[in-house]
Each structure stands twice: as structure tokens, then as C-alpha cells.
Amino acid sequence: MNFDTLHLDHIGIRVTDLATAEAFYAKLGFLRDPEEYAPEAKASGLVHPSGMRIHLIYNGVTAEEGNVLLDAPIKRPGYTHAAFIVENMNELVDWLAREGIEITEGPVMMGHGRRNVCFIRDPDRNVLEFNEILA
CATH class of the missing domain: 3.30.720.120 (Signal recognition particle alu RNA binding heterodimer, srp9/1)
Structure with a gap:
């Protein structure tokens, strides 16, 4: 390179x-x-x-099956989500609730407790991941 x-x-x-x-x-x-x-x-x-x-x-x-990379039964290659780092997951979760934005997964600990993760979807069902790095 x-x-x-x-x-x-x-x-x-x-x-x-x-x-x-x-x-x-x-x-x-x-x-x-x-x-x-x-x-x-x-x-x-x-x-x-x-x-x-x-x-x-x-x-x-608009696709009937939602997000064709994640929601369809056949998993095709492609970008599946964008991930962002936040300083405080609890503050994010509270803010999402106030805004009426549904959390589709999490918060959950991943990587041997290294990060706290949650997922949401935008209006077109694109997935966004949020990570609080713990260690």
C-alpha cells in the first residue's frame, strides 16, 4: 500500500x-x-x-420487507449499519424515549463488558448503532 x-x-x-x-x-x-x-x-x-x-x-x-440487507430472509452482502460512540448510554436511552425513537435492541453489554450497545432504526429502517465504551 x-x-x-x-x-x-x-x-x-x-x-x-x-x-x-x-x-x-x-x-x-x-x-x-x-x-x-x-x-x-x-x-x-x-x-x-x-x-x-x-x-x-x-x-x-420503500421495500415491503423493510431493510433488504437485514430484514429479508436471504442475507445479501452490503453495509448493514453505522455505529456511533456516545459518552453516556443512559442519557441516550432517556433522550430516545423523550423523542419517541424506538430502541430495537439493547442496551446490552458486548465484548466482555467493554461496551454498552443499543440499536435504533431511522424512518427508512436503516440501522444505527450507539456504543458507550466502558474500558
């Missing part, structure tokens, strides 16, 4: 409705970056105050 990969630039998330997705991700602190809004490509770049970036690709169609 003749180059170093320094950081992850962004995560692309396919959605069906841009306004609905932007409103959901705004609750998580991601706001549209006008420099990365490309209607001709059906893409909207969002940035979090921490500097994390996601791109909403708004050309999705």
Missing part, C-alpha cells in the same frame, strides 16, 4: 424522503451542509458538530 487512510470521510445512507430523513437526523445533531447539497445527484451532506458527516442519498424506494 502506497498511501495512508487517515479518517472515514462520511457514511452514505439511502433514504426515500429527504425532508423526513433530514428531520430525523437533525434530532441526532446532523444538519445540512450547503456545500454538500447536490440535488442533481439526489444527495444531501449532513454534518454533526463533532465533525462527523453522513450523506443522505434520496433515491430509495
Whole structure:
């Protein structure tokens, strides 16, 4: 390898409705970056105050089976989720309850108690993982 990969630039998330997705991700602190809004490509770049970036690709169609990578009986290759680190899982869980965002799994300890993990879904059933690193 003749180059170093320094950081992850962004995560692309396919959605069906841009306004609905932007409103959901705004609750998580991601706001549209006008420099990365490309209607001709059906893409909207969002940035979090921490500097994390996601791109909403708004050309999705609703699938009857939900998330085709995770909910369909045949497990096809592809990206299954994005994972984020939080400082306090209890605060996240309380906030999710206040916002009416369902936790689909967890919180649960993983990695020999190294991290506390929970999962949610966005309006298009894309999976988001949150980790509190304990040790």
C-alpha cells in the first residue's frame, strides 16, 4: 500500500424522503451542509458538530420487507449499519424515549463488558448503532 487512510470521510445512507430523513437526523445533531447539497445527484451532506458527516442519498424506494440487507430472509452482502460512540448510554436511552425513537435492541453489554450497545432504526429502517465504551 502506497498511501495512508487517515479518517472515514462520511457514511452514505439511502433514504426515500429527504425532508423526513433530514428531520430525523437533525434530532441526532446532523444538519445540512450547503456545500454538500447536490440535488442533481439526489444527495444531501449532513454534518454533526463533532465533525462527523453522513450523506443522505434520496433515491430509495420503500421495500415491503423493510431493510433488504437485514430484514429479508436471504442475507445479501452490503453495509448493514453505522455505529456511533456516545459518552453516556443512559442519557441516550432517556433522550430516545423523550423523542419517541424506538430502541430495537439493547442496551446490552458486548465484548466482555467493554461496551454498552443499543440499536435504533431511522424512518427508512436503516440501522444505527450507539456504543458507550466502558474500558
